[in-house]
Amino acid sequence: MDTKLTAEGISKSYGTTKILDSVSIELRDRELVSLLGVSGAGKTTLFNVISGLMEPDCGHVFLKGQEITGNAGHIAYMLQKDLLLPYRTVVDNTALPLILHGVPKKEAREQASAHFAEFGLDGTQKKWPAQLSGGMRQRAALLRTYLSSEGVALLDEPFSALDTITKDAMHTWYLNVMQKIELSTLFITHDIDEAILLSDRIYILAGKPGKIIAELPVNVPKPRTREFTLTDEFLQYKRKIISLLRL
Amino acid sequence: MHRKLQSITDKLSPVFLILIVLIVWQSVVSLGVVPNFMLPSPVQVVEAFVDDFSSLMENAATSLQETFWGMLIAITLAFGSAYLMDRFRLVKKSLYPILILTQTVPTVAIAPLLVLWFGYDMSPKIILVVISCYFPIAVGLLNGFTSADPDVINLMRTMGSSRWQIFCHVKMPYSLSNFFSGLRISVSYSVIGAVVAEWLGGNSGLGVYMTRVRKSYAYDRMFAVILLVSVISLVLMKLVDVLQRVCMPWEQNCREETSESTCQ
Numbered sequence: 001m002d003t004k005l006t007a008e009g010i011s012k013s014y015g016t017t018k019i020l021d022s023v024s025i026e027l028r029d030r031e032l033v034s035l036l037g038v039s040g041a042g043k044t045t046l047f048n049v050i051s052g053l054m055e056p057d058c059g060h061v062f063l064k065g066q067e068i069t070g071n072a073g074h075i076a077y078m079l080q081k082d083l084l085l086p087y088r089t090v091v092d093n094t095a096l097p098l099i100l101h102g103v104p105k106k107e108a109r110e111q112a113s114a115h116f117a118e119f120g121l122d123g124t125q126k127k128w129p130a131q132l133s134g135g136m137r138q139r140a141a142l143l144r145t146y147l148s149s150e151g152v153a154l155l156d157e158p159f160s161a162l163d164t165i166t167k168d169a170m171h172t173w174y175l176n177v178m179q180k181i182e183l184s185t186l187f188i189t190h191d192i193d194e195a196i197l198l199s200d201r202i203y204i205l206a207g208k209p210g211k212i213i214a215e216l217p218v219n220v221p222k223p224r225t226r227e228f229t230l231t232d233e234f235l236q237y238k239r240k241i242i243s244l245l246r247l
Numbered sequence: 248m249h250r251k252l253q254s255i256t257d258k259l260s261p262v263f264l265i266l267i268v269l270i271v272w273q274s275v276v277s278l279g280v281v282p283n284f285m286l287p288s289p290v291q292v293v294e295a296f297v298d299d300f301s302s303l304m305e306n307a308a309t310s311l312q313e314t315f316w317g318m319l320i321a322i323t324l325a326f327g328s329a330y331l332m333d334r335f336r337l338v339k340k341s342l343y344p345i346l347i348l349t350q351t352v353p354t355v356a357i358a359p360l361l362v363l364w365f366g367y368d369m370s371p372k373i374i375l376v377v378i379s380c381y382f383p384i385a386v387g388l389l390n391g392f393t394s395a396d397p398d399v400i401n402l403m404r405t406m407g408s409s410r411w412q413i414f415c416h417v418k419m420p421y422s423l424s425n426f427f428s429g430l431r432i433s434v435s436y437s438v439i440g441a442v443v444a445e446w447l448g449g450n451s452g453l454g455v456y457m458t459r460v461r462k463s464y465a466y467d468r469m470f471a472v473i474l475l476v477s478v479i480s481l482v483l484m485k486l487v488d489v490l491q492r493v494c495m496p497w498e499q500n501c502r503e504e505t506s507e508s509t510c511q
Contacts, residue, residue, distance in 0.1 A: 051405050073407025083402050087420040087497050096416070097406045128497045148406045 002029040002064075004184045005075070005152050007050055010059035011209075012042070018209035019045045022059070025186070025203055025212065027152065032178065032185045034195040034202045038245065042210030043188045047154050050186070051077045063152065076149035080157045082141040084129035090140050091116075091125040097148030112147060118177060119143045135166045139173070146183060156188045168226065171197055175223050196237045197229055204244050214244050287467035292474065295467035302456070303475055309452040311479070313369055313441040317376020321433065325381055329388035333418070334410075339389075346382060354379050355443055362447045372444035372452070379440035380433035387429025391422020424498070427491040434483040438476055 005027040012020045019042040027033050037043050048054040050061055052072035061069045068074045076097075084093045091109050092099075094116075098108035109125075116122050119139050129137055138158060145153050159167045175198065178185075189195050195202050196218055204214040218237060220228065228234055269289050275281055276288035287295070296303065332339035354375060361371035395418050403413045445454025453472055460468040492499050 053401050053404060072404040075405065077402060077405035079398060079402070081398060083396070083399050085399070085417070085420070087423075087495070100403075100406050100408045100412055100416075130497065 003027070004029055004031075004064060005050070005186065006062045007046070008060050008062070010046065010049055010056045010061070012045055012049060012054070012056050013209075020049075020056075021207075021209040021211050023205070023210065023212055024059075027184050027186050029151075030182060030184055031200045032187060032198055034187045034189055034199040035205055036189060036192065036195045036202050036241065036245075037205035037210065039190060041205045041207070043190075043205055044156060046205070046210070047077070047156050047186075047188060051075050051154055053077075063150070074150060074152075076145040076153040078141055078145040078153065078155045078158050080161045082129070082137040084137055084140060084144075086129055089126050089128060090121065090132065093129060094121075094140055094144045094147060097144060100148075112143070115143055115146070118180060120173060133166075134162055135170055138162065138170065146181060149183065151182060152184050152186075154186050154188075157190070158187075159194070160189070160191065167194075172226060174198065175225075179223055192238055192241050193229060196234055196241070197224060197226075202241070204241065206245060216240065216244075284464070285466070287470055291467045292470040295465070296471040296474065299468055299471065303453075303472065306451050306453045306456040306472075307475060307479065309369075309449075310438065310441045310445065310454070313372040313444075313452065314376055314437045314483075316369070317373045317441065318380055318434065318437050320373065321377045321380035321437075322384055322430075324377070325384035325388055325429075329385050329392060330414070332389055333392040343389075346385065349378075350382050354440060358444050359447050361444065367448045367450065371447075372441050372449070375444040376437050376440040379436040383429040383432040383436070384426065385429075387425040387427075388422050391425035392418045394425070395421040423495055424491075427487060427494075431484055431487045434487055435480045438480050438483065442476060 003026055007023065007025050010020055010023045011018070023042075023046060025033070025035070035043055035046065045054070049056045049059075052061070052068055052070055052074060055070035059069070060067055063074050084090075085096070088096065091112055095103075095105075095108040095112035098111055099105060103111070113125060116125060119142065121136060121140055121143065124132060124136065124140070129140070132140065138161075142155075142158065145155070159170050162170060171194065187195075187198065199218050200222075202216045202218060203212050204216065205211070206213050216237070220233065273288050273290065276283060276286055276291075328342065332342055357378070358371070358375055361374055365371040365374065392414075399417055400413055403417055408416070441452065442454040442457065445452035446458055449455045453476060457469065457472050460466075460472065
């Protein structure tokens with residue numbers, strides 16, 4: 001498989017506090033890789049570096065072989081907050097990245113609308129974000145992320161603000177939609193179950209400063225279903241991760 | 248049903264209060280408690296308004312023109328300076344304190360100077376309108392620009408947007424409600440600003456009319472013109488509300504939704 005995204009030897013300090021110590025990760029084509037770690041391990045800092053919003057002290061970020069260190073605008077990015085703009089309709093929100101790249105408004109709307117059914121948003125085109133449920137808003141944000149990506153997306157705890165039932169439904173939907181769309185995803189989470197259920201590989205980030213302490217492939221074929229979380233295999237992965245994190 | 252009744256009484260109660268005040272006013276004058284040459288009765292005020300209607304309208308047209316040009320210039324200046332203050336930290340650091348300082352200068356005091364410098368035509372009036380209207384709009388806009396969610400701005404950066412695109416797609420729309428709050432205050436200042444400037448000299452305008460009727464002790468007309476100034480201010484404020492509703496349809500929608508859900 002092709003490598004889409006590489007981060008090599010990323011280190012970052014705030015003042016005298018070192019947050020990240022020589023972190024290297026790799027994301028291959030159409031892979032979903034989780035970055036699992038306790039709060040304060042530097043996950044969000046790493047994401048800010050990879051997305052180009054922040055310059056690392058040392059290290060490099062490559063997208064499809066090209067260096068993009070400290071250069072925002074190449075990798076799509078989504079946070080826990082949906083950050084939909086309240087003054088744009090849902091379709092205009094999702095079409096925003098296309099419009100920013102110079103696609104004419106009408107065409108951008110059509111392109112965005114074409115994905116609405118797949119993202120479970122049909123019929124919400126002309127609504128305001130405030131009129132959608134939490135799950136729908138998150139899906140709209142995900143569609144916007146997808147449309148702004150050059151095939152690579154960073155998701156920073158995208159489902160953690162949702163209630164448990166909505167979150168479960170989102171996982172099922174996400175596993176499903178990932179089969180249809182071409183997206184390589186780097187996924188931040190502190191939820192071990194979520195990481196095992198969704199990922200092809202899991203990086204475990206721990207310590208102060210944060211380091212990658214383990215890389216764990218999840219060798220279970222996709223599409224996976226919710227049932228997977230009840231199997232012994234799942235529990236074995238979970239035990240291993242817990243022991244690695246020394247919880 | 249109960250709620251509806253409540254809202255009707257809420258809306259009618261100020262009307263009742265005004266009616267009571269008018270009745271008391273009328274009877275105080277009719278019963279001769281206050282001499283009539285000092286205080287005209289409401290009926291006399293209305294009569295004066297009707298009698299002098301065409302003259303009032305002519306003068307109002309002048310004042311409204313001054314208000315309009317003054318507001319237009321004030322809004323333009325406010326946009327320009329708020330943009331620069333948001334864009335360049337140094338501009339904000341140096342300009343903002345001076346702007347606050349100018350607010351402490353009473354406009355009534357500079358009006359005579361403006362007339363001295365710019366003569367008796369419209370320009371000193373327009374300048375006074377600009378001076379009194381600029382500040383609330385500029386501050387509203389600046390607060391709006393700087394209050395945009397930094398996460399949204401980061402998100403826009405990851406989408407590869409330029410500074411200008413961030414301004415147009417995020418900062419501008421985010422500042423709209425602040426802008427309209429500023430505009431609502433300014434619009435009420437603007438008419439008063441124009442009238443005050445007209446007191447000090449000019450050929451037509453509601454302020455000129457006011458000075459004229461005051462000098463001839465026509466207090467009924469004085470009250471009529473005060474009434475007109477108030478009405479104009481109220482109409483302009485209402486106009487701002489309508490404009491805001493048109494420019495910010497999403498707010499309207501949320502309000503409807505919430506009021507519906509609380510009604511049920």
